[in-house]
Structures are given as C-alpha cells and as structure tokens.
Amino acid sequence: xxRLKCESNAGWAAAAxxxxxxxxxxxxxxxKKAASTALSLINxxxxxxxxxxxxxxxxxxxxxxxxxxxxxxKERGVALRRDSADSYVNRLLxxxxxxxxxRLLDALIVAALIEARSCERFQLLIDALPxxxxxxxxxxxxxxxxxxxxxxxxxxxxxxxPDEVEKRLxxxxxxxxxxxxxxxxxxxMHG
Amino acid sequence: xxRLKCESNAGWAAAAxxxxxxxxxxxxxxxKKAASTALSLINxxxxxxxxxxxxxxxxxxxxxxxxxxxxxxKERGVALRRDSADSYVNRLLxxxxxxxxxRLLDALIVAALIEARSCERFQLLIDALPxxxxxxxxxxxxxxxxxxxxxxxxxxxxxxxPDEVEKRLxxxxxxxxxxxxxxxxxxxMHG
Numbered sequence: 001x002x003r004l005k006c007e008s009n010a011g012w013a014a015a016a017x018x019x020x021x022x023x024x025x026x027x028x029x030x031x032k033k034a035a036s037t038a039l040s041l042i043n044x045x046x047x048x049x050x051x052x053x054x055x056x057x058x059x060x061x062x063x064x065x066x067x068x069x070x071x072x073x074k075e076r077g078v079a080l081r082r083d084s085a086d087s088y089v090n091r092l093l094x095x096x097x098x099x100x101x102x103r104l105l106d107a108l109i110v111a112a113l114i115e116a117r118s119c120e121r122f123q124l125l126i127d128a129l130p131x132x133x134x135x136x137x138x139x140x141x142x143x144x145x146x147x148x149x150x151x152x153x154x155x156x157x158x159x160x161x162p163d164e165v166e167k168r169l170x171x172x173x174x175x176x177x178x179x180x181x182x183x184x185x186x187x188x189m190h191g
Numbered sequence: 192x193x194r195l196k197c198e199s200n201a202g203w204a205a206a207a208x209x210x211x212x213x214x215x216x217x218x219x220x221x222x223k224k225a226a227s228t229a230l231s232l233i234n235x236x237x238x239x240x241x242x243x244x245x246x247x248x249x250x251x252x253x254x255x256x257x258x259x260x261x262x263x264x265k266e267r268g269v270a271l272r273r274d275s276a277d278s279y280v281n282r283l284l285x286x287x288x289x290x291x292x293x294r295l296l297d298a299l300i301v302a303a304l305i306e307a308r309s310c311e312r313f314q315l316l317i318d319a320l321p322x323x324x325x326x327x328x329x330x331x332x333x334x335x336x337x338x339x340x341x342x343x344x345x346x347x348x349x350x351x352x353p354d355e356v357e358k359r360l361x362x363x364x365x366x367x368x369x370x371x372x373x374x375x376x377x378x379x380m381h382g
Contacts, residue, residue: 024281026283033231033251035226035230036230037224039226039230041201041225042223042271043223043273043274046270046271046272046274047270047273048270049270049271052271053258053261053265056254056257056258056261057258059226059254060251060254060255060258063247063250063251063254064251066247067244067247067248067251068356070222070243070247074240074244079237079238079240080233080237080240080243081237081238082234082236082237082238083234085238137200159317175209
C-alpha cells in the first residue's frame with residue numbers, strides 16, 4: 001500500500017531503540033521540517049487553493065505531533081538539540097527536477113515517500129517495543145503517516161495526470177529504496 | 192500598553208479598506224511568516240525548552256489564523272497570490288544585532304513590536320468597518336496580537352534581565368515608529 005520498494009535495513013529498529021532520546025530528538029525535527037516544507041509549498045504555489053488548504057492543515061497536524069513528541073522528551077528530562085543534516089531527505093531531493101511544473105510533481109512525490117518511510121519505520125518500532133508510553137505514541141502517529149502519504153499522492157493527481165504521477169512514483173520509489181539500503185543503522189527516523 | 196511610539200499614519204485604514212482582497216492576502220502571508228519565524232526560532236534555540244514550547248504553540252495559533260483568513264478569502268472567491276517583500280519587517284530587522292545573545296533579544300523584541308503594530312492596526316480596521324463578517328474576523332484576532340506582544344516580552348525576560356529588555360524595547364520602539372511614519376498608506380497589514 002505504501003509503495004516502498006524495500007524494507008528498512010535489518011538492525012535499524014534495534015539501533016533506533018538503543019538511543020531513544022536521540023531518536024525522539026530526530027523525530028521532533030522531522031515533524032518541524034514537515035511543517036516547514038508545507039509552508040514553503042504554500043509560498044511557492046499560493047494560487048493553488050486546494051494545495052494551500054491541505055498544506056495549512058498538514059502543517060497544523062505536524063505541529064501537533066511536534067508538541068506531542070516534545071512533551072515526551074520533556075518527561076524524559078531531555079532538551080532538544082540542534083538538528084543535523086538529513087542525508088536521506090537531501091539525497092532524495094538531489095533527484096528532484098528543478099523546472100515547473102515537474103518541480104511540484106517531484107516535491108509532492110518526495111513528500112509522499114518520506115511519509116511512507118516514516119510509516120514503515122513506526123511499524124518497526126511498534127513491533128520492537130514491549131508496550132508503554134512510547135509504543136502508544138508511535139501507535140498514535142503511525143496512521144497519520146499513511147494518511148499523509150495518500151494525501152500527497154492525491155494532491156499530485158489534482159495537478160498531474162494519474163499516469164504521470166504513477167510513472168514518477170515508480171521511478172522515485174526505486175531511487176528511495178536505493179538510498180535506504182545505504183543508510184547506516186542509526187537512532188534517526190530517516191538518517 | 193502596546194508600547195508603540197506613534198499611531199499608524201492617518202489614512203492607512205481607509206487605504207487598507209479600499210482593497211480588502213489585497214489586505215486579506217497580505218494578512219494571510221503575515222500569519223504564515225509569523226509561523227515560519229516561530230519555527231526558525233526553534234531551529235536557532237532548540238535547547239531553550241520554554242522558547243521551543245511557546246513557539247510551537249505560537250506557530251499553531253498563527254496557522255489557525257491563517258486558515259481562518261484563507262476561508263474568508265475563499266468565500267470572497269479570491270485565490271492567494273505570491274507574497275511581496277515586507278519592507279516594514281525588513282527595515283526593522285536591519286537594526287537587529289547579529290551576535291548572540293543579543294540576536295535573540297532583538298528577535299524577540301522585533302516579534303513583540305510586530306504583534307503590537309498588528310494589534311493597533313486591527314483596532315483601526317475594527318473602528319472603520321461598519322460591522323459584518325470581516326469586522327468579526329478582526330475583532331476575534333485582535334486580542335491574540337496583544338497577547339502575543341506580551342508573550343514575546345515575557346519570553347525575553349526569561350533569558351535577559353528586565354532592565355536589558357526594557358532598554359532595548361524603548362530603543363526599538365523608537366526605530367519602529369520612525370519606520371511606520373514613512374510607510375505609504377497601502378492595503379497591507381504592515382507595508
């Protein structure tokens with residue numbers, strides 16, 4: 001359903017759970033960057049009213065998650081740290097086309113795949129955790145990631161033909177899988 | 192209470208109300224930029240937990256306002272347009288100090304003054320409008336701007352002495368008033 005071409009490397013979940021504070025800090029930054037990306041899409045495509053409305057709602061939801069994960073960090077007595085480069089996202093964006101309208105198509109497909117990968121990884125964390133507050137947190141967030149994946153694709157189909165979306169999603173899912181296979185097993189949502 | 196050193200130029204409210212669509216479009220962008228600024232403060236000061244928490248809540252509230260004003264634009268059959276340069280904000284930021292910790296103090300004081308000016312201008316619009324949905328909208332938003340002004344100052348007092356905050360607020364309020372006196376009367380929240 002998520003259209004991913006590979007699973008995360010074996011050992012990622014164990015590495016992630018070995019440093020939960022680092023994982024949660026990275027996760028907070030992911031939620032923040034998702035909200036920022038939504039705002040930058042509004043900046044770039046202000047005249048596309050459906051996109052603007054969905055990106056406002058999306059940014060709001062990502063900030064709610066940000067607040068949830070921050071509360072969880074606070075309970076653990078951990079302060080946020082500065083974000084470090086996200087090579088997964090940067091390498092995905094390296095393949096994005098620069099000229100409109102394909103720039104928009106690629107932005108939406110990249111956003112969809114990032115959500116899909118988050119969803120897959122939340123499931124791995126849920127499966128590996130024995131229960132408790134953190135498992136509940138991930139359990140609560142996981143369905144949103146799947147919904148966001150579908151939302152970005154349906155937004156793409158508003159502005160591009162189903163065939164164009166399908167073809168580029170197939171291509172980009174292969175690129176995404178190639179990147180994921182090379183990621184080190186680290187306590188980061190993507191890496 | 193808002194510590195502003197001058198009123199908006201006579202004629203601003205009339206110019207603003209003469210092109211309500213343009214005013215609302217500018218207003219949407221102000222809400223969006225306020226949310227973006229909150230996220231960039233989180234990026235810059237992740238270890239300051241109180242700031243992070245307040246900036247998440249602030250960004251959430253600004254996005255709620257964004258959605259309200261977008262709904263209002265949609266009802267008027269108006270699509271958002273690309274944002275244009277905000278010379279008021281840019282000129283305010285020209286006076287901000289670049290080195291920490293004073294960079295943070297100035298960022299908080301500039302944010303406070305922008306909120307104060309928005310509050311003053313909402314009141315001018317409320318006074319000039321005969322009633323109806325738009326007046327209700329501004330009436331609903333106005334108290335938030337006053338609250339945000341107080342929030343940014345109280346945040347400043349968390350990280351700086353009351354005297355430092357007071358002195359810089361006085362200085363910056365003079366700068367702000369000098370800028371406002373030179374602004375053309377345009378259908379923009381700031382100009």
